[in-house]
Amino acid sequence: MTETTGGAASSGRRARKKAATRQALADAALRLFLERGYEQVGVREIAEVADVSVSTLFNYFPGGKEALVFDEDADNEAALVGAVTDRLPGQTIPQALRAYFTGYAASSHTSDPRFAAFQRLIQETPALREYARAMTLRHEDALARVLADETGRPQDDLLCAAYARFTLEALAFAGSRPDPAAAIDQACLLLDQGWTAAVGRPAGEPS
16 A cells, blocks of 8 residues: 555656646747747757756657647647536537637636737747647547537538537637637627537438
8 A cells, every 4th residue: 555655646746747847848938939939949949948858858749849839739629628528417518618618718828918929929930820720620620529429420520520610710719809708608609509500400411
């Protein structure tokens, strides 16, 4: 029992240390990119600022510089899928996604004073725009698959694919508005009505 407890504690410390190192790398990268521009900063400098080796940086971020900017990519995708699969009993999929996106819009991501500068960095950097688009497509695919699983529709169902696309576009729409939470609420209201009307039809049946 003592060995098991000690092993668990040691494992927990390692996990925390790894998380701290990963966060330090992402924070250092973002600070340098915002200060000097994405193209003017190399991975070696980021590693030096975070006090790790270049090989360690690539161990944490195999995707390189772009992945450092989008360090929460995997966590965000998991949270998006979890909003559907772990929704409350009786809660519809649109309701669950609205709650998730409303929470995201009100989170520290959008209240962080660096958020506007972060968005500008992405829009002004071709490599980051391309990476962001590929990331969004991965999230779309993941959401479409879980929608199909949850509703018993085919994996290539166009309704699920379209709903996933429009849902994530709604998040992007909200991010460009003065009141993201209100924008999310209105966009999700529109999507909810369309989903409710369409999901009752068998897959492939015309309206």
